[in-house]
Amino acid sequence: MVKALLRFALITGISMLLTPYVTRLFDQLAQKAPEGSFLEDALHEFSSRYSTTLIRSFGETLGDLVLPSR
Numbered sequence: 001m002v003k004a005l006l007r008f009a010l011i012t013g014i015s016m017l018l019t020p021y022v023t024r025l026f027d028q029l030a031q032k033a034p035e036g037s038f039l040e041d042a043l044h045e046f047s048s049r050y051s052t053t054l055i056r057s058f059g060e061t062l063g064d065l066v067l068p069s070r
Contacts, residue, residue, distance in 0.1 A: 007063040014059035015052065022055055023047050 026047035033040035046054075
């Protein structure tokens with residue numbers, strides 16, 4: 001039970017700390033992309049939707065490495 005709470009706290013903490021930085025990075029890259037291009041649209045999509053999922057997956061992986069579920 002304690003391990004599960006620690007893993008949840010680790011994943012949530014990493015997600016909350018890193019998501020704004022990843023979102024800002026994708027926004028900056030989108031500004032440098034050609035106007036109206038597919039790349040610009042994709043980077044905006046990553047910025048708005050997928051950065052949270054990306055960071056959450058990273059946190060879960062790190063949680064599995066630090067606090068294995070076994």
